[in-house]
Amino acid sequence: MTCSRRDFLKGVMDRALVATLPVSAFVLLSNDEARAAVEGSKVRWAFLVDTRTCTGCGLCVTACKTENEIPFDAPVTRTWVERYVLTKDGETHIDSPLGGRDGFIDDKIRDEEIDPEDIAKAFFVPKLCNQCDNPACVQVCPVGATYQTDDGVVLIDRDWCIGCGYCIMACPYGVRFFHPEERVADKCNFCYHRISNGMQPACVESCAFGARQLANLEDPDDPVTRIIMTERVAVLKDEYGTNPNVFYLGLDASVR
C-alpha cells in the first residue's frame, strides 16, 4: 500500500475537520450563562457601569438601536450617554445630543463654548434601565403589560400594552418612551433575548473600554458581581425606593 504525501495530508485534513465539527456545535457557556439556561436556576441580572472608563464614543447607543430596532434617527433611545462638564464657578453643564449616539464631537454644550481653563472636571455617564427590584413602572401598569421576570428584568408585552403612558410617567429615571412604530411603551431590557441565550447585551459587546458589564448577582463567582460586592459602587436616585440594579463606579454627586 502506498500513501503519497498528498493523500496523507488530505486524510489528516478530513479527519481533523470531522473531529472538530461536533465540538463547534457546542457553545461554551460561562458559569452564569449555564445557570441561566437551566430552568429554576438562580439568576439576578444586574449591570455595572464604570464612568471612569467611558469615553462617550456612543457606540453602545448605536449598537442598542440597531440590535433592538429602535428607529435610528428617532430622538428616543433605550440607552444613552450623558456628558457632564463641571466648571470652576460651580456650574454643571449637561448634554446628551441624540442620546450621545454620534459621540461628543462638539466642544460646545447647547451652543455654549466652555473655556477648557474653566473646567474643574468632566466625564461621561451611560444610562439604561435600572431593572429595579421595586419597579414603579410595573406597579402602575393598569393591564399588567409590563412585568418583572424571575431573573429580575422588567419586560413589556407589546401585544397587551394599551399605550396609556402611565409607566413612562412613573419611571424616575426617564428610561421609558413610546416606540415610534409599535406605539407601545418601550425601554432597555438588558437585551433579554441575548442574555437568555448566553450572549452579552449589545451595548456591553460594543463597548471597547469595558465601561459596561453584565452581572449575575446570584453568582458570587461572577467577576462583575465580585466588583459590585467589593468595590464602592453607587446607584442613581435611591431616594425613590426603587432599588435599582445598575451600579456605577466613580459616580459623581452631580449626576442626576
Added chain:
Amino acid sequence: MSADAIVHGVEWTTRELFVYPNEFIYWSIQIVMYPFMTGLVAGAFVLSSLYHVFGQKDLKEIAQFSLVFSLALLPVAALPLLLHLQLPTRAMEPLLTPHFTSAIAAFGIVFTAYGLIVLSEIWFVYRGYFVAQVHALQGESALATVMKRSVYRVLTIGAYDVSDGAIKVDKKAATILAAIGIPVACFLHGYAGFIFGSVKANALWMSPLMPVIFIMSAVVSGIALCMLTYIIIMEWQAFRQRRHGGARKASEIKGAETDVITKATRYLLGFLVAAISLELLDLIFRGYTAMKSWDILRSVMYGKDFMNIFVLQYTIGNLVPFVLLLLPGRTMKRTVLALLLVLFGVFMMRWNVVIGGQAFSLSFSGYMHYDIPI
C-alpha cells in the same frame, strides 16, 4: 414625514436646558380634560346628594336636575382617556385584565359602580313621573305620543304602584343610593387625584393632598356647571313664557330661579374656600420643607408658569368669581360670569397639574414647554 414627527410628544414639546433624551410631554390636553370632565360628573352628583341625603330642601329643584346631569356627562367623561391611548382599540383591557396595583385599573370598577348607582337612583326618583306620564298619554293616537308613551312604559319596568307606601319606599331607596353614591363619587374623583398624587417620580404631583384637592375642586366645578345650565334652562323657560304672554308666570320662574341659585351659591363658595385652602397648604408646605425638587418647582411655579397658576387660576379663576359672588346686589348676569370664571379656574387647575407636572425634567436640570397642537 421625518423620523421626528412619529415620536409621540416631539410635535408639541419644546425643551430647554438638559432634559433626558426620552422625556417629552406624554400626557397632554386629553389628560387635562379627563379629570376636568370626571370632576363635573362627581360634583354634580354631590350637589344632588346634598338634597337627597342631607335634606337640604332648598336644593330640591337643582338636585334632581343635577342627578340627570351627572348621568349624561358620565359616558363623555371617559372619552378623553380613551382618545389619549396610543392603542385605543385595546381600551377594554383595563376592564378585562385589571392589574390592581395600578390606580388606573380601578377605573372600570369605579365607573361601572358609579354608573349603576346613578342610574338606579334616577329610576327611583323619577319612577312616579314615568307612571304618571304613561297614564297621561293614554288614548292619544299621534305616532310621536304613542312612541313617547312606550318609552315611559319601558322605563317603569312594570312597576306601576304609585300608592303612598310605594312612593315612600322609592324615596327611601333614593336616599340610600345617594348616601352610597357620595363616597363612590368621591372615590371616582379621588382616584383620579390618586393617579397623579401617587406618582413618586413626579415632584409636583406627589402629594397625599392631591386626591382631596381633586375632590374639592371637582365639587366646585360640578356645582358651577349645574348652576350655569340651570340658569340657562330657567331663563329659556321664562323667555318662552313671556313670548306666550304669561308675564306673571315668567316672573314666578325667575323668582324660583334666584332662590335656588342663591342657595347653591352658598355651597359653591364653601367648597371653593376648601379647595383653595388645600391648594395653598400644598404650595406653602412645599416651599417650607424645600426638598430637593423645590428649586425647580419654584422656578416653574413662580417663573415659567406664573401666568397660568397665579394669574389665570388663582386670580381670574378663583379670586375674581369669589368677589363677584360675595359682593351685594348680585345679578343673574354677574352670577353667570362668576360661574364661567369658576369653571375656567378649575380647568386651569387641571392644566397646571397635568401640564405643569411635566414642565420640568426628571433630572431637575431642564424644562419642557407644551405647545398645544391645533
